[in-house]
Each structure stands twice: as C-alpha cells, then as structure tokens.
Amino acid sequence: MTTDRLSLLKRFFKKNRRLPSYSEMLSLFGFSSKNAVFKLINKWVEAGFIKKESGKLAPTPRFFALPMLGLIKAGYPILAEENRNYLTLDDYLIEDPTSAFLLKVSGDSMTGVGIFEGDIVVIERKRQASIGDIVLAQIDHEWTLKILRRDRMKRTNYLEAANPKYPAFRPRESLEIFGVVKAVVRKFN
Amino acid sequence: MTTDRLSLLKRFFKKNRRLPSYSEMLSLFGFSSKNAVFKLINKWVEAGFIKKESGKLAPTPRFFALPMLGLIKAGYPILAEENRNYLTLDDYLIEDPTSAFLLKVSGDSMTGVGIFEGDIVVIERKRQASIGDIVLAQIDHEWTLKILRRDRMKRTNYLEAANPKYPAFRPRESLEIFGVVKAVVRKFN
DNA sequence: AATTATAGTAAACATTTGTTCACTGTCAAG
DNA sequence: CTTGACAGTGAACAAATGTTTACTATAATT
Helix, strand or coil: CCCCHHHHHHHHHHHHCCCCCHHHHHHHHCCCCHHHHHHHHHHHHHHCCEEEECCEEEECHHHHCCCEEEECCCCCEEECCCCCCCCCHHHHHCCCCCCEEEEECCCCCCHHHCCCCCCEEEEEECCCCCCCCEEEEEECCEEEEEEEEEECCCCEEEEECCCCCCCCECCCCCEEEEEEEEEEEEECC | CCCCHHHHHHHHHHHHCCCCCHHHHHHHHCCCCHHHHHHHHHHHHHHCCEEEECCEEEECHHHHCCCEEEECCCCCEEECCCCCCCCCHHHHHCCCCCCEEEEECCCCCCHHHCCCCCCEEEEEECCCCCCCCEEEEEECCEEEEEEEEEECCCCEEEEECCCCCCCCECCCCCEEEEEEEEEEEEECC
16 A cells, blocks of 8 residues: 555644645655646545635644544444544643643542543643532642532532542642543553 | 733634744734744744744644643642653554544443543554553454453463453454554543 | 833845646546 | 546746844833
C-alpha cells in the first residue's frame, strides 16, 4: 500500500499543526503543476475533508475523525451509529480549554469510578459543583480528589472516596472546591 | 478580566482549525495597522506559542498545552515536573492516527483494569500483540476485548477478562488478534 | 523635565498565494 | 475505433500575504 496523498497531508498537519501551501504540496505530493494540487484539493473539499473560506484552507472535523466502532455484546463490532461530530479527542474531552487543566492522579482512593494512580484527569476550574461530582477540593487545607456528597440532616457537604477502604471525609473547618473532573485518560504501556 | 488576545487567537484556532491571517487578525484584535499584528506575533514567537517557518505561521505545542499538575499524596498539588512535550491529548493518546480507531466498550469484563461500559478505547490496528496486552480479538469467530495470556504448558494463547466473575477464554478453533488497546478515555456526566 | 521603552498608525512593497485557461497523455466504456 | 472522463503539465495573473520603514502617542524611569 503506497501511502496515499491524504495520509501524507494528515502527516504534514500532525507534524506542523497547519496545512501546507499549494507550493509546499507540490513537493509533498510530487507534482510539478500547482493546478494538479488545485484539483486534488477541490476533490477533498467535496469529500468533506477540507474547507475553504475566503481562499484559506482548513481541515474539517472529518479530517481528524477516527473511525468509531461499537462492540455488541453478542460479539460483532459495528460502526457506531453516533457520528457525534466531535473533532478530536481534545475537542471531545475538553470543552473549555481556557478553564481546563490536567492533573496526574496519585493514590487509590478513586478506583471505584475507574480512576487509578497515574491516570490523567481533565479538570474544569470552578468553585461550584453539583452533588455527586468528582471534585478537586481542599478539605481542611489539604488537597484531594473525591466525590462531593451532601449530608441532608446536617445540611453540610462532605467528601467521599470511591474505595470502600476509606471512610467519609467530613471537614472540620473548611471545604473548598476548586474544580470538577470532566474526564479521565489512561495510556497503557 | 477582559479576554486577552492570546485567548482570542486560541478561540479562533479551536473554531477554524487554523491560524488567522494578519488581515484577519486586524479585525480579530481590533487593530488598524498590520504592523501592530506583526509585532504582537513576534512577541508570541519569542514566547514560544507560535512558530514561523518560511513565512508561515503555525502554533507550537505550547500553544495547546494545558497546565499539568501532579497531586502529592500528602496533600499539595505541584506543577508536574514532566513537561513531556505532548501537544494535545490526541497526540498524547494517539501515536499513529492512520492505524488507530476508537471503540466504544460494552460489558463489564474489563473493569479490573478500569475499562467500563461506555468508555472509549483507542485501538491500534495490528495482528500481533505481546502477552499481557489488552487486545481486540476474535475468539472462535466472536469479537471481544480481553487480556492476552499465554499458557506455557500447552504452548497456546488464551484470553482473560479483568473481572473475576468471568472464567478464562480458551479458543477451541481460533484466536485472531486485530488490535491492541493503547488508551482509555472516559467522560463524566 | 528629560529620556526611553512600549503600543499603535500609515503607507509602500516584493513575494507568494490560490485560481484560471489551454493543452497533453492515459485509460476505460460505449 | 472513438469518445469522454480523468490526472497531470505549464504559464500567466490578480489578489493577498508577511515584512519593512518612518512616524506618533502614551506611559514608565531616571
């Protein structure tokens, strides 16, 4: 399989974080006429991989999209119906890049919700959270990552680990929330 | 906090998947001289947010980078030492976009390694895997996601769930590997 | 008060951009 | 065999690009 041109283009974008100009594509694809590039691009525009707006090229969501399968229990993989038009994993996971940051997790207190030591969580910076959210909080001036719970009787909030071996964490002085966990990410190997 | 110009630029890139031209930046930033843009860009180039190569602008890894913290058990978050220069979560998670695809997980057979129903796994398409890898495989013509194990005595491979409630899966006829799980991703809410 | 850096305007310019037009060879279909 | 579609060459071109130079106003420093 001789690497096709779209792959070459994707590789260029991955490396340079931009699309090449037509003259750059000349050498990238091995053409000697810009018109060849022109026609090729138009084909990709029609196919929906690339967009033109006021003469500027930009990749479309489709350009990045990885095929997404669903695995049926019975045993056959199918193309997942949901063409949720998320562009990249970034766009899927990080809604507001300006308020988001990453946190490398340590400890085993959240294994119950599938957050393990070494995982990376995406946190959205905010001071308010809903009950049940996984929050980054400071409880009695100590930082921690736990589930936010509410004690209806005492009308207070407290923190709970997602691991039966830890007790509930009830603040003596203060419980301050700094962010909410929006996603987890784990790499194998 | 009046949204600063770098944020405007990031927003533009997130929306259009490209950097604006200087003339577009005029209106984006509210300048009336291209030279103002020119100087601003050069500042960002020096700061390492943007790169110029042969007159073409491109964002650097730094442009995308989210702050990455580490959480010490004792209770204080610190800037994670590892400035691994991964660009985006995509680049961190997906090494080879041409051979990768996504799979939405169903079932509870992999909860032991923190893969739950509804999670999305990044799979690298390949026919060979190492013992211990989490693989997408066809065992006796049925698709499944399990851990690849080796039976040294019988000199055969078999599959194992990461959930004690399932027995080992030993192939009667065939065990064919289609890909290896490189990462998991889970979104909350 | 004088000085220096910073942030922006305004105009001019060579280079490069994407596009268009006319043309050629190749291959598959009628 | 002819026809038409397809893939590419080559040259020409208006428009837009990033850059440079000269100048102004504002704020900060000495």
